[in-house]
Amino acid sequence: QQQVKQSPQSLIVQKGGISIINCAYENTAFDYFPWYQQFPGKGPALLIAIRPDVSEKKEGRFTISFNKSAKQFSLHIMDSQPGDSATYFCAATQGGSEKLVFGKGTKLTVNP
């Protein structure tokens, strides 16, 4: 049973555009939602994370929007750059459990 559904599977954006990746979860006990960035042949790198007590968190060009009632959260990459081309994973976890539950990933390509 997939607990975190991520879309789209792939995304192509022009340089300077906005990249938007969406995730939906089922478990209402989840209380921490990180996003990871993974380049080919590398391990996932923690990008930004949010807890459900806030609706938005921004770090530089990266913003997480969180909708608790809809059980959805999304990653927005503003002014997308070719160097942002990577696979992005959303994840979720809950207090008392240390395991991250990952979405299947979105392969982002930013064309120059």
Place this chain on the structure above:
Amino acid sequence: NAGVMQNPRHLVRRRGQEARLRCSPMKGHSHVYWYRQLPEEGLKFMVYLQKENIIDESGMPKERFSAEFPKEGPSILRIQQVVRGDSAAYFCASSLLSGDYEQYFGPGTRLTVT
């Protein structure tokens, strides 16, 4: 380099052999997690360990797989009698505190079973 270290980076084993994957957590981190990533898939949790203790192994296959994190030395993920379906990237992550949630990943070990 204070990051999570994994070795080997690439491992080739024939069916029936044993695979040993090593993970050294970030300096000061005493919590280690192992995840498996199949091609075109997200990461799947396998096991969570603290020094000398297995805390959660709910994602570990019941047979052939084991993990340890001894008092001294790296964490080891051991796969006995490997099969082709074990071919995957295995990632280790570490965190500073229980409940900290911030897990930092190593570069992974890519296991190929021939």
